[in-house]
Amino acid sequence: MPLSVGMMLRRAAATGPHARLVGVTAAGRSTRTWPELARRARQVAAALPALGVAPGDRVGTFAWNSLCHLELCYGVPIAGAVLQPLNVRLFPDQVAAIAAHAEDRVVFVAASLTARLAEIRPKLTGVRRYVVLPDGTEPHPDFADAVDYEELIAGVADDEPAEVDEWAAACLCYTGGTTGRPKGVAYSHRSLALHAMSGLFADSFAIRERDVLLPLTPLFHATAWGMPYSAALAGAGLVLAGQDTSPQAVVRLIRQEGVTVAAGVPTFWLAVDQLAPTAEDFATLQRVLCGGAAIPLELIQRYHRRGVSMQQGWGMTEMSPSGNLTIVRGHLEGRPEAERLALHATQGVTTAGVELRVVAPTGEVLPHDGVAAGEIEVRGPWVTASYYRPDDDANDTRFRDGWLRTGDVGTVDPDGYLHLIDRDKDLVKSGGEWISSIELENHLMDHEAVAQAMVIAVPHPVWGERPAALVVACAPVDANALRAHLLPRVPSWWVPDVVEFVAELPTTATGKFDKKRARALWRDRLAVGTPSGGES
Structure with a gap:
């Protein structure tokens, strides 16, 4: 039997009839079961030929996390076509360039995003048809000629499609482009299935049938870390937050939907932490899977005090994206609690x-x-x-x-x-010696007055480069206090010469800190000896 997206969908329909799939849009909350989602995904597969989609064609999506988007994550690959999720947070010209590079033939777009896509529609010359996903908003007038998603699949037979070659491409994701132009990474049916299986391993994500998952990572970011596919194999519940991933909305969803496992980048969990969620808010939440950037140890400790285990993952789009996750290995269980928690501040062990x-x-x-x-x-x-x-x-x-x-x-x-x-591009080379920006950032964010911190290299006339800290404060603090905080924790020559207090730090389209953009904005201005707008 091929390892395929179709296999995962059949498994979900057979073993997950009681799991609840929840989607939130401007129209409100809607639900499905896995058998219902499987039926609609098969209808999507059957409807694609009417749009001119042939096996191997790329089908773009421009949408938030939603039930309709999830149906496309299954329906497009089981039809033999290739899902190509476009990142809705990229600049318009980047979106157009990726769609052209992928040669998207059809694009499914959320109604609330049609105005944004209208800006670049004239540039999407390879796209033959558009389909609008309803989400409680009116589509932009430029999409009056688009097909309505519900009308597309209405009345279409939901017959089981022919099985596909497990080595065929199922999904084409693009990297975030933090160190260069976004690059395409093709996931085969086989690799998606194996990655999803790894999410059920006890020493990995450990997803179980009884879990309710909330992936705050978007489906356009390495298929939300593959969690929707792991949920299918386990028959687990799934919550898709839609456009509103504000800290208040996230906490509300966790409480209302009984979420047991949530996943997202550290910026999400730093913002949620600042809301000081109550025991009732986190009554069901057992674990947070966090990746994309280093997690401050103090944040791990604060979630632990709330009864939530925060596990750090490491990977990249090229890895589908998971490679490592923090666990406490058996022979280390007897260590003091502080040492066990510190293991979650590493990048973990390989899956x-x-x-x-x-x-x-x-x-x-x-x-x-x-x-x-x-x-x-x-x-x-x-x-x-x-x-x-x-x-x-x-x-x-x-x-x-x-x-x-x-x-x-x-x-x-x-x-x-x-x-x-x-x-390798973020290391600070000072006087021929390397300084870790990650370690400095972690220590800075362990300070109670620091909400976020980023360290970049800036030019120095003697040492070549020196570290400069960009800090978002959540309480009164000055540069000298932060330097004093660092001195017992790192070598004295690591301590940043410049500390700049800023209102916010630039982030990528997937919520990671964007050092490439930060260097473009601040590197020369914060060079040692250059007047600064902040405190140094």
Whole structure:
């Protein structure tokens, strides 16, 4: 039996009749069961040929997390076509460039996003048809010629489609572009199924039939970390938050829907933490899966005091996206609580199926001794072996003998825990020595007056580069107090020369801190010796 999206959908329909799938839009709250979703996904598959979609064609989506979007995540691949979720938070020209590169033939767009897509519709010359997903808002007039989603599938037979080749592409996701232009990564049916299975492993996401999942990561971000597919295999409940992922809305959903496992980037959970949620708010919440950036230890401790375990994951779009997750290994269970919690501030241990190694610039494979630092390379059944039609030499430079070169620099300790030092482009090289921006950021965010922190390299006339800290404060604090906070925690020469207090930090379209943009905005202005608008 092929490992396919169709297999996962059949499994969900057979084992998840009692699980509740919840979607929130401007029209309100709606629900499905897995059998109902499977029926509608099969109708989507049957309706695609009427839109001119043939097997292998790319079908774009421009939508929030919703039940209709979830139906497309299943219906498009089981028809033999390739789902291509477009990132709604990218700049319009980036969206147009990705749709053109992917050669999207049809685009399904949420009604509330039609005005945004109307800006670039003239540039989407390869798109033949548009289908509007209803979400309680009126579509933009430019989409008067579009097909209504409900009308498209109404009356269409929901026959089981023919099974597809498990090695065929099911989904085409694009990287966030934080270090260059977004690149296409094709996920096969097989890799999606294996990645989804790994989400059920006890030492991974450990998703169970009794769970109710709330993925705050968008479906356009590596298919919401693959959680909707893992939910199908487990027959678990699923909550899709739609457009409103404000801290207040997130806490409300957790409480009202009985969420047990939630997932999202640290910026979500920092904002939720600042609301000081009550015990009632988190009565059902057991675990938070967090990734995309390092998590401050103090944040992990605060959620622990609320009875919520915060597990840090590490991965990337090229890894579908999961590779590592923090767990407390058996032989470490007897350690003091503070030491066990500190394990969740690492980047965790590899999930079964993923292989990881540390490589020196010379190509030498380094030992897992917690000391030897190098670039992290990975391989596995859901790790890509190449990019889809890159416009540069990435397929030569980013892969080595079947291993993906991640660009992350770190060590692996004897217990198997990954400790990232930095991305190779984010390290600060001061006087020929490396400074970890990640470690500085974590220590800064451990200060009670700091809500968010980012450290970037700025020019220095003597040392070449020095670290500069960009800080969003949540209580009164000055630069000297933050330097005093850092001094016992890092070498004195690591302490930033410049501390700039800002109203907000730039983030990427997937909610990660955007250092590339921060460097463009602040690097030269914060160079040592340059007058600053903040406190230094």
